[in-house]
Amino acid sequence: MDQSLQIKLLEELRGLGADGDFFMGEAVHRSPVERYTSAARFEAEMEHVFRALPMVAAHSSELAEPGSYLTLSLAGLPVLLTRDKSGSANAFLNVCRHRGARLVGDPQGCKKAFSCPYHGWTWDAAGQLRGVPHEKDGFPALDRSQYGLRRLPMVERFGLIWVVPDTEADFDFDSFLDPLETDFDWLGMSGMVVAESEQDTYEANWKLLAEGGIEAYHFRITHRDTIGPHFMDNLSSYQMLGPHMRSILPRTSIETLEQLPREAWSIREHANVLYTLMPSDQFLLMQDHVAWIHAEPLSASRTALRIATLVPAEDFSPERAGHWTRNHAITKMTLDEDFEVNQAVQSGLNSGANTELTFGRFESALHRFNTDIEARLPG
Numbered sequence: 001m002d003q004s005l006q007i008k009l010l011e012e013l014r015g016l017g018a019d020g021d022f023f024m025g026e027a028v029h030r031s032p033v034e035r036y037t038s039a040a041r042f043e044a045e046m047e048h049v050f051r052a053l054p055m056v057a058a059h060s061s062e063l064a065e066p067g068s069y070l071t072l073s074l075a076g077l078p079v080l081l082t083r084d085k086s087g088s089a090n091a092f093l094n095v096c097r098h099r100g101a102r103l104v105g106d107p108q109g110c111k112k113a114f115s116c117p118y119h120g121w122t123w124d125a126a127g128q129l130r131g132v133p134h135e136k137d138g139f140p141a142l143d144r145s146q147y148g149l150r151r152l153p154m155v156e157r158f159g160l161i162w163v164v165p166d167t168e169a170d171f172d173f174d175s176f177l178d179p180l181e182t183d184f185d186w187l188g189m190s191g192m193v194v195a196e197s198e199q200d201t202y203e204a205n206w207k208l209l210a211e212g213g214i215e216a217y218h219f220r221i222t223h224r225d226t227i228g229p230h231f232m233d234n235l236s237s238y239q240m241l242g243p244h245m246r247s248i249l250p251r252t253s254i255e256t257l258e259q260l261p262r263e264a265w266s267i268r269e270h271a272n273v274l275y276t277l278m279p280s281d282q283f284l285l286m287q288d289h290v291a292w293i294h295a296e297p298l299s300a301s302r303t304a305l306r307i308a309t310l311v312p313a314e315d316f317s318p319e320r321a322g323h324w325t326r327n328h329a330i331t332k333m334t335l336d337e338d339f340e341v342n343q344a345v346q347s348g349l350n351s352g353a354n355t356e357l358t359f360g361r362f363e364s365a366l367h368r369f370n371t372d373i374e375a376r377l378p379g
Contacts, residue, residue, distance in 0.1 A: 001186045006267040013237060013250045013271070014257060025364025031357040033349050035370060036205040042300035044377050049279045050075035052169070052376070054155070054162035054176060056281045056294060057081055059310060061193040063089055063161070067110045067125060073296055073304075075165040079152065080104055080114075084125040089156045091163045092127050092149035103149070123149050159190030179242030183275070187285060193316050195289075196328035197308040202339050204346040206280070206297040207370065209305065212338035213274050213282055213293075214238065214247050214365040222341055227334050231272075238365045243278040243372060247365060278372065284331075288315070289324065291331045301346050305339075307332055 034041060058070055063083040070081040071094055080094035080103065096103045101118040113130060115122040122131035127149035135142060153164040155173045158180065164171045202209060212218070216236035220228045230251055238247040250271040257265055267273060273285040284291040289311045296304040309328040316324070348354070359366045 001183055001267065003263065003265075007262050007265050009237070009248050010250070010254065010257060010265055010267060010270060013232075013235060013248060014254055025361045025367065028361060029359045029364075029367040031359060031366070031370055033354055033356055035374075036208060036346065036349050037300055039300050041377075042205075042297070045279075045373065046075055046297065048378065049373060049376050050297065051077075051166045052164070053279055054153075054164050054171065054173065055279070056160050056277070056292070057091065057154075057163040058161045059192070059194050059292070059308070060089070060156060060159045060161060060190065061313070062108070065110065067112055068108070069104065069111070069114075069125070070108045071104050071106065074163060075296075077165045078102060079163065079165065080149070081161060081163075082125040082127075085112075086126075088126075089154065089161050090125065090127060091152040091154040091161070093152065093167065095150065096121060097129070097147045097149065098132075121147075127151060158184040158187075159192060176243065180244060180275070180277070183241065183246065187283070187290065188312065189283075189290070189310065191313055192290065192310040193313045195309045195311045195316055195321075195324040197306065198332070199304060199306045201298070201302065201304045202343055203302055204339065204342045205301055205349075206295045206303040207373070208342040208345055209295060209303055209339060210276060210282065211366050211369065212342060213284070214245065214276055214369060215363045216249055217360070217363055218338075218341075219249075222337050223334060226337065234362060236365075238368075240368070241275075245276040245365065245369065247274040247276065248272075249274065276369065286327075286331075288312075289327060291328075291335075293335070301350065307335065 055074055057072060057074060057079065058081055062070055063081060066083050066085045066087060068083045072079050078094040080092045082090045084090060094103050096116040096118065098116065098121045099118055101116050103116055104114050113122050113124050120133045124130050129144040129147045132139060132142065150167045152167055153169050153171050155162050157177055162173065216231065217234050219231050220233045232250045232252060232254065236247055236249045238245050248271050254270045257270060268285060268287050275283040280295040282293040289309055292308045292310055294306040298304055309324055309331065311324055
């Protein structure tokens with residue numbers, strides 16, 4: 001993000017704040033409760049959104065060297081990520097091609113080959129079948145080339161590994177990711193490492209958990225004892241970057257910008273910038289690090305979230321470990337305030353008390369987020 005855009009975004013919010021105005025949509029919108037409760041709707045989202053679009057499976061630093069691997073779940077599918085001896089990242093279904101067993105059980109590690117715990121068939125990090133016990137007698141004329149691990153479409157870009165959890169997909173990664181290029185190059189994500197990471201499960205629809213980050217209407221209430229006093233009341237803006245959203249949430253320090261020359265304005269110093277990537281990842285840019293929130297929907301009312309703190313590699317050292325641990329804890333505590341509220345929201349929606357939710361004009365980002373998902377569903 002160049003300096004001129006930072007100035008423009010901050011200037012817009014300064015003007016709104018000074019006038020006591022808000023970043024407004026054109027109208028109030030209604031959101032049907034079934035978007036958050038319907039099992040049929042959830043299955044449609046899994047098929048047409050989560051298994052049809054790239055998700056951020058890992059940061060590149062988590063596959064730092066040839067032989068490194070990770071196992072995870074994406075859209076309900078077991079996935080194996082590897083870094084082969086050529087240095088290329090790969091994504092496969094974590095499934096043995098002989099009898100369908102889970103090939104790799106450990107969450108991460110480093111090895112040159114993967115042997116199935118059931119019968120010992122073995123594959124290398126590039127997914128090629130390399131060993132079959134008693135092959136000559138049991139599997140005469142076996143064509144090993146037909147038994148490679150099932151590959152998933154993937155690309156490594158901006159220091160992130162993006163995977164489409166569909167072996168048959170022919171996805172245009174460039175059109176999906178190009179709108180992020182300028183901003184994500186500016187973030188310097190490829191030069192970061194994961195300093196802290198944890199995963200929890202929440203009894204709430206994945207969209208409720210994402211929506212909490214893209215409006216500031218709740219800040220002074222939900223976060224009144226934590227970060228609320230440090231941010232402007234009900235003031236934020238958003239812009240679309242292709243199918244993705246960039247939200248700007250200004251701190252109260254924005255009111256002091258007039259004391260600085262414009263060329264010294266820094267959006268990182270005076271606002272949080274949140275990138276909500278279709279469909280399941282959010283990156284929250286703060287002053288010296290980035291928080292990554294990855295959603296793995298489990299059902300219409302249950303979601304697993306990974307929360308990780310990404311920091312510049314050159315600033316990741318034993319001397320700084322305490323700093324990053326404290327910042328990660330603050331992020332997790334703040335996010336949990338949102339998540340706990342939305343677990344209660346989910347319970348309320350399941351009760352049948354409401355048939356629809358109401359998005360005010362300063363909550364227009366919620367309407368845009370939901371209608372963009374809606375457009376990807378059949379009918």
